[in-house]
Amino acid sequence: MSALTQLHEEIARCTRCELAKHRTNVVPGEGAENAEIMFIGEAPGWHEDQQGRPFVGPAGQFLDQLLASIGLRREQVFIANVIKGRPPGNRDPLPQEILACRPWLDRQIEIIRPKMIVTLGRYSMAMFFPGKSISKAHGTFHKQDGIIYYAMYHPAAALHQQSLRKTIEEDMLKIPSLLAKAKSMTEVESPAQQLRMFES
Ligand code: SF4
Secondary structure (H helix, E strand, O other): OOHHHHHHHHHHOOOOOHHHHOOOOOOOOEEOOOOOEEEEEOOOOHHHHHHOOOOOOHHHHHHHHHHHHOOOOHHHOEEEEOOOOOOHHHOOOOHHHHHHHHHHHHHHHHHHOOOEEEEEOHHHHHHHOOOOOHHHHOOOEEEEOOEEEEEEOOHHHHHHOOOHHHHHHHHHHOHHHHHHHHHHHOOOOOHHHHHHHHHO
């Protein structure tokens, strides 16, 4: 059994927060164990809770289209959420739930070791872009511990606010060049050299 499968079995038994009482299925995430890109959304919704899979409702269909726009399928990336269980009524996750669930996400990142983490929406962004607002941070990135963190709106935002659709599509199109730089960066020794590559 792979380390990730083993971890997901542990997550399925998790009762660290109240959300354990409300779920039909836990939704740990899915995709390639050696994915170069991880997409991290907010929390499972009704469809995800029913199927135990992330991003399978309307927002997930849009995410599939976005992935296709850069030549990727969901099996080639890893898709997860900040929270692994559905908050009742799709309410916002509570701070204590985010805190309780965070170690699972950290362990997924440790196992997958992606070159790039794309945050989808403000809850995911808040973990890696502290103090930033999504309206300013979307489409921007920073590098930490060898990983490029890139912020985007949640795909569901386009379903509620049609005007954001184009913004989300344009932000997605920046990912391939960022990933290419992230990959070549690992071959460059000096931090100063790495910085110059991203400024070019
Ligand atoms: S939401 Fe996360 S912390 Fe809470 S019970 Fe589910 S897996 Fe555990």
